[in-house]
Amino acid sequence: MASVLELGSRVKEASRLLGIANSEQKNRALAAIAEALWERREEIVEANAADIAAGREAGLREGLIDRLTLNESRIAGICDAVRELIRAEDPVGIIESGSVRPNGLRIEKVRVPLGAVGIIFESRPNVTVDGAVLCLKSGNAVLLRGGKEAIRSNKALVAIMREAAESCGLPADCIVLVEDTSRESANEMMKLSGILDVLIPRGGAGLIQAVVKNSSVPVIETGVGNCHIYIERTADAQMAEAITVNAKTSRVSVCNAAESLLIDEECAPSLLPQIAKALFDKGVTLCGCEKSRALVPQMEPATEEDYATEFLDYRMSVRVVPDITEAIAHIGKFGTGHSEAIVTRDYAAAEKFLNEVDAAAVYVNASTRFTDGGEFGFGAEIGISTQKLHARGPMGLTALTSSKYRIYGNGQVR
Amino acid sequence: MASVLELGSRVKEASRLLGIANSEQKNRALAAIAEALWERREEIVEANAADIAAGREAGLREGLIDRLTLNESRIAGICDAVRELIRAEDPVGIIESGSVRPNGLRIEKVRVPLGAVGIIFESRPNVTVDGAVLCLKSGNAVLLRGGKEAIRSNKALVAIMREAAESCGLPADCIVLVEDTSRESANEMMKLSGILDVLIPRGGAGLIQAVVKNSSVPVIETGVGNCHIYIERTADAQMAEAITVNAKTSRVSVCNAAESLLIDEECAPSLLPQIAKALFDKGVTLCGCEKSRALVPQMEPATEEDYATEFLDYRMSVRVVPDITEAIAHIGKFGTGHSEAIVTRDYAAAEKFLNEVDAAAVYVNASTRFTDGGEFGFGAEIGISTQKLHARGPMGLTALTSSKYRIYGNGQVR
Numbered sequence: 001m002a003s004v005l006e007l008g009s010r011v012k013e014a015s016r017l018l019g020i021a022n023s024e025q026k027n028r029a030l031a032a033i034a035e036a037l038w039e040r041r042e043e044i045v046e047a048n049a050a051d052i053a054a055g056r057e058a059g060l061r062e063g064l065i066d067r068l069t070l071n072e073s074r075i076a077g078i079c080d081a082v083r084e085l086i087r088a089e090d091p092v093g094i095i096e097s098g099s100v101r102p103n104g105l106r107i108e109k110v111r112v113p114l115g116a117v118g119i120i121f122e123s124r125p126n127v128t129v130d131g132a133v134l135c136l137k138s139g140n141a142v143l144l145r146g147g148k149e150a151i152r153s154n155k156a157l158v159a160i161m162r163e164a165a166e167s168c169g170l171p172a173d174c175i176v177l178v179e180d181t182s183r184e185s186a187n188e189m190m191k192l193s194g195i196l197d198v199l200i201p202r203g204g205a206g207l208i209q210a211v212v213k214n215s216s217v218p219v220i221e222t223g224v225g226n227c228h229i230y231i232e233r234t235a236d237a238q239m240a241e242a243i244t245v246n247a248k249t250s251r252v253s254v255c256n257a258a259e260s261l262l263i264d265e266e267c268a269p270s271l272l273p274q275i276a277k278a279l280f281d282k283g284v285t286l287c288g289c290e291k292s293r294a295l296v297p298q299m300e301p302a303t304e305e306d307y308a309t310e311f312l313d314y315r316m317s318v319r320v321v322p323d324i325t326e327a328i329a330h331i332g333k334f335g336t337g338h339s340e341a342i343v344t345r346d347y348a349a350a351e352k353f354l355n356e357v358d359a360a361a362v363y364v365n366a367s368t369r370f371t372d373g374g375e376f377g378f379g380a381e382i383g384i385s386t387q388k389l390h391a392r393g394p395m396g397l398t399a400l401t402s403s404k405y406r407i408y409g410n411g412q413v414r
Numbered sequence: 415m416a417s418v419l420e421l422g423s424r425v426k427e428a429s430r431l432l433g434i435a436n437s438e439q440k441n442r443a444l445a446a447i448a449e450a451l452w453e454r455r456e457e458i459v460e461a462n463a464a465d466i467a468a469g470r471e472a473g474l475r476e477g478l479i480d481r482l483t484l485n486e487s488r489i490a491g492i493c494d495a496v497r498e499l500i501r502a503e504d505p506v507g508i509i510e511s512g513s514v515r516p517n518g519l520r521i522e523k524v525r526v527p528l529g530a531v532g533i534i535f536e537s538r539p540n541v542t543v544d545g546a547v548l549c550l551k552s553g554n555a556v557l558l559r560g561g562k563e564a565i566r567s568n569k570a571l572v573a574i575m576r577e578a579a580e581s582c583g584l585p586a587d588c589i590v591l592v593e594d595t596s597r598e599s600a601n602e603m604m605k606l607s608g609i610l611d612v613l614i615p616r617g618g619a620g621l622i623q624a625v626v627k628n629s630s631v632p633v634i635e636t637g638v639g640n641c642h643i644y645i646e647r648t649a650d651a652q653m654a655e656a657i658t659v660n661a662k663t664s665r666v667s668v669c670n671a672a673e674s675l676l677i678d679e680e681c682a683p684s685l686l687p688q689i690a691k692a693l694f695d696k697g698v699t700l701c702g703c704e705k706s707r708a709l710v711p712q713m714e715p716a717t718e719e720d721y722a723t724e725f726l727d728y729r730m731s732v733r734v735v736p737d738i739t740e741a742i743a744h745i746g747k748f749g750t751g752h753s754e755a756i757v758t759r760d761y762a763a764a765e766k767f768l769n770e771v772d773a774a775a776v777y778v779n780a781s782t783r784f785t786d787g788g789e790f791g792f793g794a795e796i797g798i799s800t801q802k803l804h805a806r807g808p809m810g811l812t813a814l815t816s817s818k819y820r821i822y823g824n825g826q827v828r
Contacts, residue, residue: 016746020769099791105780107790114802115772193626197802212607216627218803239825246827332430354820355434358529366519366823375828376521376819377513388528388611388816389632390804402802405790406768409780411653413660414789 004188008195014173015116015141023090032164034082047156091398106408111401113139115197122203125153138400141174148181190215222383225255225338227368230327232344233264240343247367249282256371260317288318339368360393418602422609426530428587429555437504446578448496461570502793505812520822525815527553529611536617539567552814555588562595604629636797639669639752641782644741646758647678654757661781663696670785674731702732753782774807
């Protein structure tokens, strides 16, 4: 089996050719990939069935089996997403800015691909296709390292995509799979600085933290969202309830779902029981501070740990706070810098919250669930960055590019 | 002595206050810093004299002693640079883009400070002031860790700057010095992920590589420049000579100086002897491949190591290449992605070089020495990034900021 270093070097090499391919070439390859995945769907389903059988044998939970499963309708969805991407704007080559300097030098800043991208992900095989085609569209070659549960599916998907890309004149090595799914292979990827230009972990908090801590390749950190709804004392009662229920329950397993409710002590007596009832009706369990439990006795006591937890489930922590300053301090202590919302009718409170809360997306009177590339109008989404370097918040294709200065002279020296 | 973790936490805490200070407050603090540094120059010179005495005792080279030295005129220069920065535009709060979504949500993308910045640097105490004030202007609190040779000077400078900042109502902890100059303290800084938002190493290649390899805090990599001049076969002879001599000799110790000359074999016989002579006249020693040595017998033989080396000295490697494709491949192999130039009269060659060379700045018919924040019209410069994430090329104050989405709703749920 080729070493991770060899595989990375092949990706790096391919990235030079892919980086100068134009949009037409890349879009033709995307069309060929969508077509090939659909035509060879039986092959994919067969490989996937072997993964599922092995997973069942290994005692995988049904939830994981479900995430692992590829059937005809899911493959159709994947192919639709690839075709959708053809219509997205190619960020490569966009001239962002430019000027002529006093000495006559003309300077242009243009978007260029990052180059060689590594993606480490867990069990969902749709990420294999998604990661590969987002990279291809933005001119990046990609080294994919998925979980062992999906290895047969991933091999089939990558083989089909490589053939399709090659049939359109792109190097097959613009999409390479690390077939070794040991922990060691992930560690090797994290050491490929100078070969990989960026590493993107996609998966749970444990995976992401391991990559952030150990990678010498620059990392784009995505996804962990311990999001809060803060109900300020002037909030409209109906709106506060609607936003809280939506942010908590419209989809509990996603990073932009709310995990914690902060409520001003002035309005808590009148509002908290009503909101708690609405949440209970949706099947949410609540854990809270003493003041909130005095108002809603069905609530469990909350620990510091609860306030720090991204439940991704029908569970929410609650805290009564004396004022907005305390609410902002709580978010500063427990938040993960993802999405935070205030419900208020007070201008100064809205401004203070927007200015002082340090997060990728800060909302006034709207649900945190809107933090999403599609909702923001970005088209394709790579993920939601919770770091401050490079990209923050929902990342469109542009987040997979860098810039380069092109300078036109006629003999200037300094 | 406070631990690095405690110091980092104080910086993080101060960053919340500094992050919401407006430009007037920050500019007042900068003016106070410039004034205090000048008024208390004797204190600084005295501390510096103790560093110099200790350095001499420890046998520091005179070059290093010179870089370490602060006298009245250098302090005046430092104060001028601080005052200059007052006039620079504050990037914080700039609205980069915005739109109203179909559901009525209004989304703004605004520039915000990174937060807590760590800078690890070597002996030059002017970096202490430079790093502190660039961070302050862009709303970032800073944890500074300089070299042991300058510790007394750094303590004096930081104490003065902290007092001045505090006198203007900013938290003193927006500028904190790590007084422990052991290797351990640098390693501790690299572990402060979640506390420091970014770490910037400023110094030699060894320092930078150590930080890139070991830091779990996101790093902005600056500075290493193994820059090439490629003389294409159609190049104007005069221009080729002028650009090569300027790029190599106008200042040999800087990262945008050229280290390597590539010349097309078609024009090498007529051009290389003339250019070599001009370089010899400036005191440059050359090392080259066999073909170039056949044309210029005074040249030493070059090793692979020579081609990979950033000499930062009056030395240049030379290679005769068969064509532009080979020149681009050589740069891909040995370049550090900093600045690369082609001298040509051929349109297609210029386009090919601009498109295919992967570097922060790519030049046609100009010296690589222009890669500089001032020359690019950016005002203050943090350094020159040679990485692809976040910022690439000369970095102005904007590179010390991140973005944040502010979203204004009226009850939207999803």
